[in-house]
Amino acid sequence: MKKFLLPLFFLFCITAFGQTKVEGMVTDDSGMPVAFANIIFINSSEGTITNDNGHFYLESDETYDAIKISFIGYETKVIELTQKVNYGLEIVLAESAEALQEVVVYTGKQSKKNNPAIEILKKIWAKKRQNGVRMFDQYQYDKYEKIEFDLNTIDSAMIKSKLFKGLEFMFEDLDTSRITGKTYLPIFLNETFSKVYGDNNLDREKEDVLGNKNSGFSGNQAITAFVEDLYSDYNIYNNYLKFFDKSFTSPLSKTGVDVYNYVLSDSTFIDNKWCYNIIYYPRRKNELTFKGDFWVNDTTFAIKKINMQVTKSANINWVKDIYIEQDFDVVNDSVFLLKRDYMLSDFSFTKKEESKGVYGKRTTVFDNYNFNIPRTEDFYKAVSDPYDPRVFEQDSAFWKNARLEQLNDDEAGIFNLLDTLKTVPKFRTYYDLVSILGSGYIEIDKWNIDLGDIYSSVGVNDAEGIRLRGGARTYFGQNDMWRLEGYMAYGFDDKKFKHGFQGKFLLDRKNRLIISGGNRRDIEQLGLSLTSTNDVMGRSIASSSLVTVGTNDRLSNINLSTFNIEIEPFTNVKLNIGSSYRELSSALPDAFSLDYVDSTLPTGISSEVKQFDISTTLIYTPGKRTIGYGVERSDINDDYSTIFIKYTHGIDGFLESDFDFKKLQFSYTQPWQVGGFGRLTTSIEAGKTFGAVPLSLLSVIPGNQTLFTIYNVFPNLDFYEFVTDTYVTVHLEHNFNGRLFSRIPFLRKLNLREIIGVRGAWGELSEENIALSAPTNIPLQAPTDKLYWEYSFGVGNIFKIFRIDFNFRGNYLENPDARRFGVTGSFGFSF
Structure with a gap:
């Protein structure tokens, strides 16, 4: 029955x-x-x-x-x-x-010549700048956004499985996707209502969020940040559309004729305007392309309606389907405005039709357009606070008017469903497990403490042997105004305890004035970065790597105390003024010496550096987006550039500090989306130290003796192989995202991704600094006579999670134990 x-x-x-x-x-x-x-x-x-x-x-x-x-x-x-x-x-x-x-x-395959569809496409290119809000001096409109997540492909076996035993009530209200025809169960819903203002003459735009309503996992900052990054804005008229950190060729792109077939299929009246219907589909498989159709007006050549669906063969992981539709409103003969934007993503482990997964859906509705209402530049500078508590406390009357598209019965039921699920112990267990794996912390709600992070619990290195670490942090919520955290660690070979603790306090939310300080006493692999570590809680992967290349015994004892004042006077401009006191010595003095000449001691040699310094750091990250307003925020995107400038002054004598020096450092990192040819990441670093300092305070060209692929290091250099007081390094890495392999028949189905890299370093080391560290057993050498360089070829997306890089050393092959070739790798989940 x-x-x-x-x-x-x-x-x-x-x-x-x-x-x-x-x-x-x-x-x-x-x-x-x-x-x-x-x-x-x-x-x-x-x-x-x-x-x-x-x-x-x-x-x-x-x-x-x-x-x-x-x-x-x-x-x-x-x-x-x-x-x-x-x-x-x-x-x-x-x-x-x-x-x-x-x-x-x-x-x-459609011809590119004498094709009426392509002739229409050319007219779309010519007219695209004349459509929409860019035709007016000023504009404003209402914007309602609805983001929803659903379990999909629900069948009787899933309902009866042990996984959902005791949770059967969840499936009492199922709906069917109008796109895929599959049953689904809503589990998350976020609504946002805002007013958008823009001035094309001033090149200014601002969005005032007036209401935000969340159901589901609203307290989890990691999930919220993922959702924000997942559904960033896009413009179909752009040549490339970015989804899931991948650049898809738009069907309206000027390069579209090289990757799409176009067919003029039909024509009819839409809203009393004669429109053409054009079907498009990819010329080749495994490329980041869409299939679908669009309707375009016959006089203005503005898009009236477009549907886009990612092809099954597209080289993208964990996403079985992406479907996009946009509707435009006809204002007059020359103005078409975006009315509704809908995007559905089907997340799944495989692309098989019957595989289960999660729908991610975003619906954005635009209305109440008004034009040519001038406002002052100060109006656009006065940005509203999207985290104002009143934004999250709007009543039902507000939402009744704010919803430009009403919730259906299933969407309205999410609020009641999630309230019920939060009281079910089994659901809380599932939620906690996912949260732990995502954040690395175990939440203890009744104490307002998180334990972790779990990924740093076990390590191995030559100085400590097997190392165990346990830590905790305060956590009242994702927008805490202060946070304390710390850890304890123990090495079974050196039989010593280590520790680190830190406190951060947000004093002014508007300017993000933060004071922080802490202490760390531990063993660390220095020389993995050109900027000295001031992080009392972090730890490099090289410090606990299970497998190393060659002998890795160049570890240091570090006792670091810091105090910092940080302020963000302008959006994405961060200014930090801080001080630090560190004591540095070799963790394995028999194998690795940090000795330097000290005429004040009877032996004339000192094995430990005590150093106090003050520093000023400026970090500019244009285009960076964050979520939250507490002392710690989460980044949403990773496609922003970073400009870093730091000035450090070491002060001799204060707190028994040993050296007086000045150091100036600069770095610039920029990711580039190179159209459909993937992503290029470039970085340049330069620095100079003024004054004599020993090895432990010099700038080490970062090597890598682990088997992990780490960006911004030189994988064929040993730690401390090159030491400088003046340096310049350049790193170029390009990920083609499968663009080349997709054209090779026997590789096409594997969805592999090709990566190439080139790295170079030049530096100098003064005779004064060489003499100061003369007793060391580290050969002090800088790449002065010729630029040191390396190159690499990598293959990513192996079984969707692995990447292997083959690294080649370009020169300095005469150095002792120089590694001509090496293999590194990494793993992780990425789209």
Whole structure:
């Protein structure tokens, strides 16, 4: 009886909403699937196209009684719909000899010459700057955004599984996706209402958030930041659209003719405007492209409606499907404005049709456009506080008016569902597990403390042997105004305890005035970065690497105390004034010496440096986006540049400090999206130390004796192989994201990604500094006579998580134990 009732239950669920639903397959006379065939409801502009396997699903809130199926080279077919829900349709298209004779160039790969679709595309390029809000001096509009996450592909086996035992009530309200036809259960919903103001003459825009309502995992900053990064804004008129850190070629791109086939399919009136319908689909597999169609006006050549769906073969991980649709409103003969933007992402471990996953959906509705209302520049500088408590406390009356698109029954039910789930112990267990794996911390809510991080619990190095570490931090919420954290560690070989603790306090939220300080006594692998560490809680991967290349015994004891004052006077401009006191000595003095000449001692040699310094640091990160307003914030994006300037003054005599010196350092890091050719990351660093200092205070060209791929280091250099007081380094790394491998037939299906890198370093070391550290057993050498350089070739996305780099040393092969070649690798989850 249960087996009989369950299908009826699902049938009811998927037919309870929507007026017309159609699903099926399109094949030719021989039974082969017809990919990218056009499916449209008769007498409408609502449609879709078949996927690579000829499958389609189409849904509308309106009632229709027929669909039309067409594709160039085949006879157009009309199918009558006898009921609201029509599943399992098997549609066979017959080849049209007449059509093939007339438009033979449009079969399969489309010609770029004498193609009316491409002629229309050229006119879109010419007119695109004249459409929308950019035509006016000033503009303003209301913006309502709704982000939702759903469990999808829910079946009886999933409901009955042990995983959801005791949580069956979750599945009482299921809906069906109008895009994929799969059942889903909403589990997260975020709503935001804001007013946007812009001035094209001043090149200014600001968004005032007036309301924000969250259900689901609103207290988890990591999830919230992920959602924000996931759904960044995009413009379909741009040549490339960035999703999941990948650049997809837009179907409206000027380079689109090289990667897409275009077909002029239909024309009709939409909102009393004559529009053309153009179908597009990729010329090659495994590239970051879409398939779909768009409607374009015949006089202004502005897009009226566009649908985009990522092809199954696209080289992107963990995302089975991406579907985008945008509708534009006709204001007059020359102005089309974005009215509605909808994006659906289907996250899954595999791209198999039956695989289960999570839908991520964003709906943005725009309304109440007004133009040419001038405002002062001060108006745009006065940015509202999106974290004002009043924004999160708006009542039901506010949301009734603010929702430019009303919630359906399932969306409205999320709030009640999540309130119930939070009281279920089993659900809390699942949630806690995911949170621990994501953040690395175990939450102890009743104490307002997090334990961790768990990923630093165990380590191994030559000085400590096996090392255990345990830590904790205060955590009242993601926007804490202060935070304390600390750790204890123990090495089983040296039989010593180590520790670190730190406190941060946010004194002024507007200017982000923060004071912080702490102490750390530990063993560390210095020389992995050109800037000396002032982080009393961090630890480099080289300090506890399980496997090293060559002998890695150049570890140091460090006792570091810091105090810092930080302020952000302007957005993304951070100024830090701080002081530090450090004591440095070798952790393995028999193998690695940090001795230096000290005429004040009877032996004339000192093995420990005591140094006090003050520093001023300026960090500028244009384009950086963050979330939260507490003492610690989360970054949303990673495509911003970073300019770093630091001045350090070491003071002799204060707190028994040993040396007086000045150091100036500069770095600039810039990621570049090179259109459809992937992502190039560039960085340059330069610095100079004025005054005599020993080895422990010099600038070491960062080497890498681990097997991990680490950016901004030289993988074929040993630690302390090159030491400088003046230096310049350059790093270039380009990830093609599979652009090249996708053109090689036997590699295409593996979705591998190719990475190339080039690195160089030049430096000097004065005779005075060499003499000061003369007793050391480290050969003091700088790459002065010729630039040291390396190059590498890498393969990423191996089994979706691994990357291997093959690193080659360009010169200085005569150095003792010089490593000509090395292999490094890394693993991680990325799109």
